[in-house]
Amino acid sequence: MNETSTRNQFYSYIEQTWTVTEEELNELKDKPQLSCIVSEEKDVVGISETKYFLKLQIARESVDKNGFFLYLRFSRPENSSKIRAKYSIFVKSENYSTQFDNIFYPEKTTGWGDEICPVEKFFERSFISDGKCIIEIKGILIFEEINEMPKIVMESAVLSRALWEKDEKDFKIEVENEENVMVHKNVISARSAYFEGMLKSGMKEEITNSVKIIDFNLKTVKTAIEFFYDRNIFESLNFDDAFDLLQFADKYQIIDLQDKLELYFIYQLSPSTVCKLSNGSIYSNSIKLRQICFGFLMICSKHSIPVENLQNLDKDFAAELFLKNFSPFD
Known part of the structure; x- marks a missing residue:
């Protein structure tokens, strides 16, 4: 029997690395209020016509006080379901990280995020390294109102x-x-x-x-x-x-x-299945599945999401996860 049959939530893991050049940042800081640049759109696995991306925006409180704000955004149909997003954003060169737990409503939520840093301090600190700022996001999206769980469909010719x-x-x-x-x-x-x-x-x-x-x-x-x-x-x-x-x-x-x-x-990934999927990824030599399970468990740890059957997790995998968990910028 397919393990998804007893689930009432669908989880989708997201991960993106966005490189913004120093030239782009300098151009942005000189632009008008609320000007922005955006990352490439990436598909939300399992949810059709839904993509996510990052938005870096400049906002000013006064002539001499402004800041860079970073947001998670979605591109999706108007009638789509709400999304609960638990995600972390990192800039490793500055040892910067921040966490969010937000609900995105399709009819009224344009994006969630926060100020990274005032513009003048951004260029003084280590956000830029070797001429670029590398921004990473990792997170879990939780869907409770989708009409049907995603599944693999075979087209028989x-x-x-x-x-x-x-x-x-x-x-x-x-x-x-x-x-x-x-x-x-x-x-x-x-x-x-x-x-x-x-x-x-x-x-x-x-x-x-x-x-x-x-x-x-x-x-x-x-x-x-x-x-x-x-x-x-x-x-x-x-x-x-x-x-x-x-x-x-x-x-x-x-x-x-x-x-x-x-x-x-990946369609069946959840806090109740992730340990079994992690062990299975090792058994079946699936590097892709192992990486996704590892990232999923990291987000569960950072956002205090309870995970079932942790005691059964492969010992070497668990040891690696433990070490990474105490390195907040990995």
Whole structure:
């Protein structure tokens, strides 16, 4: 059963590094009140037509008193749901960090943030290093009013369906101590760089039209083959099976399956699942998922968000997290 079925909130992790040049900052300080520059827009994973970005604005209280203000902003449809955002902003060169816990209402909230520093002091301190100011944001967005939880959708083409139903499959996968599974040689070559190389190498597998797999079970192999034919494998996938499949995708270089599985896990990220996903990312050798889980846990720690099953977290991962947690500008 899919683990998202018991959840009533959707969590999306955000992270961006924005480099602002000293030239851009000097131009901004000489512009009129409320002039601004903005970062690149980034997609909010799992929420369609919703993007986030940073806005650096100059605001003046008087002729000789002004400041740089930094805001988190969203670009999204008018009828979208409110967003609870817990986020931290860093400028490491100045050892500057600040935290926010805000609610963004689509009909009335333009952005949340605060003054970084008065303009005259900004240029005197260490906000600028080597001609640039590097601003980082990391955070968690919480959605409670979305109509449907995000999910992976497979588009099955007519050709894929026809090939799946045909019996003339010409390549055999022998799963040790279980049974054999048949697949089209052209299909497995097209979906896996590993098998493509094997079947063009003159190795015995090319000659016998068969391969033996000893380190994955029959269920994992069959599910991978279903994916090769664009079958919807995600409806009934559970975490344990998905991690086995992700490990299979990593070993056999099935890039699109790896991408979709990582997105499947990211859609299910929450304080109740993050420890299991962290451990699974290590087991399945997913660097991308590991990095996202690590960042998610850091934000949970900084914003006092309770996390389930911390005692089960991989010991090396937990030790690294502990050290980073006491370095506020990492």
